[in-house]
Amino acid sequence: MTTKYNNVYIDSTYTICGNYENDGPLSEYFDKKYEKDLYFGEKSWEKAEVHLLKEANSNLIKKAKLKEEDIDLLISGDLQNQIAASDYMAREFNIPFLGIFEACATIGEAILLGSTFIEGKFAKKVLVSTSSHNMAAEKQFRNPTEYGTPKPKTATFTVTGSASILLTNKKSKIRVESTTIGKVKDLGITDVNNMGAVMAPAAADVIYNHLKDTKREINYYDLVLTGDLGIYGKNILKDYMMSSYNIDLSKNYNDCGTMIYDLDNQPVLAGGSGPSCSALVTFGYIYKEMLKGTYKKVLIVPTGAIFSPTFTFQKESIPCMANAISLEVVV
């Protein structure tokens, strides 16, 4: 389902990263960096993630010179069970709240929902946010890191960080031009250590549908950016798009998971993942490069494996989601 917007703008963004991301090549683009450990002064990793998310939203409200009561709506989601980071963040804000879950694709759903409220004139200012925390995610989805479980090179590394984006109906330098809502895809893969392969079909489907619905060619965009396929998933997507849809991703395509770390020198295997991976790369790095004019039209495609460990233990395969969001420099 594709929707074009005429009145949805990005007012401002705020991004925070942890130490691994601070050691990566995009560090200078993030508004705040934690360099020491992953606790940020809190007593647990889960609370540390709430801390990140609260800080991103508070600091963005300050940066935009607004007060809580100026914001109509807060939309947030994350990877914790019961999206706990978002729930426990939201109790600190006196703003109407909507909780969403789409795993690592969360920021796409958040942006398209916020855009729907603004374009429909139901809200004027919508704050959307997401987060992830490497240790909170490892503990919940994989094995406690103390076990030292070896991982295959197709595994990805959950990004620690948070991103907050203020959407508005007031004209700014960058707008949300259109969005395409994706469908859940499941090609029967059960390997939780190869999420790139799992998610590629969902990304392919939504990119194809976005181009079809908008009657655009892939080179309409200066850049097409998937969320967290990693180095192997990225190549799978390129092959899959060519063989299934005859769409050539060799020129203007990249994946946030392969950009946020120095893959040669950091211990991150196939690259970054988690809701804050695409959110940090897009609304830290790409957003600021768009403001400079480096890119004018960008299609972001946050990707998410919306599986449950309970179902994986019951031998079920892994369903995935992706949405497409077209960002455009306002001329």
Place this chain on the structure above:
Amino acid sequence: MTTKYNNVYIDSTYTICGNYENDGPLSEYFDKKYEKDLYFGEKSWEKAEVHLLKEANSNLIKKAKLKEEDIDLLISGDLQNQIAASDYMAREFNIPFLGIFEACATIGEAILLGSTFIEGKFAKKVLVSTSSHNMAAEKQFRNPTEYGTPKPKTATFTVTGSASILLTNKKSKIRVESTTIGKVKDLGITDVNNMGAVMAPAAADVIYNHLKDTKREINYYDLVLTGDLGIYGKNILKDYMMSSYNIDLSKNYNDCGTMIYDLDNQPVLAGGSGPSCSALVTFGYIYKEMLKGTYKKVLIVPTGAIFSPTFTFQKESIPCMANAISLEVVV
């Protein structure tokens, strides 16, 4: 945040219940009943819940004489970690999907999001659904029932069932008149066996804001219906509304959790809870009574404790949410 709609109608609904709900006083209102066990032919409770949700959506599409491609958007959420029941349901439908999480308040968020897409002319037909499964929820949130852990009388009993609602821009007999999005409330209560007390402040806040925003008195509505406060929470809400807002709930107020079971004769403690509690009572019983003309204006207020067991173990209190949805018989 309150929004009034002019073009959002309920086309039809489909509800399914398990054996405990079938033994309750509202059984005749549900479209399908499972009487034997809680597996429904599946190998796990989690898969049994997916079965319920898939069946409610499939059967509603059939009942409405539509095909999957006629539906623009599917919005769903549930209580399982990663809203797994909704994710694994959605992979069976070739419909753009949005996953949401608001625990037992899910159906409220689903209805207001679907209404936003329709009123804004972004979609014509939106399917929204939710589910819960007693055993899947007990296993995840409380103790495996095999332990036989005793519970205090303030504890509630998770409803097994699913509900699917088709929202449309085509005029029908009942419309979504307005909605108010609630804020996360946390008054510092940590007792997971007294959710009614925990959730009452969230319900009170959104009812108060809904009446203020719409400039209505409480007796504007034939019926005000909270989601799953149970017998103790219901009384707390009445007291709280009177003492905090001087609003009298003694005449036209009830709680779905106290209606779905025979509280005197079924082993359900303070009443029903779970996302399907308010969804079944509202879109099975109340919806059909509205079609008959018993009620003309109903305010439903699905309530949810959006806590995480991980945070409860870390001694955190329980945040809650509620949204208000005004349903009206079309004259």
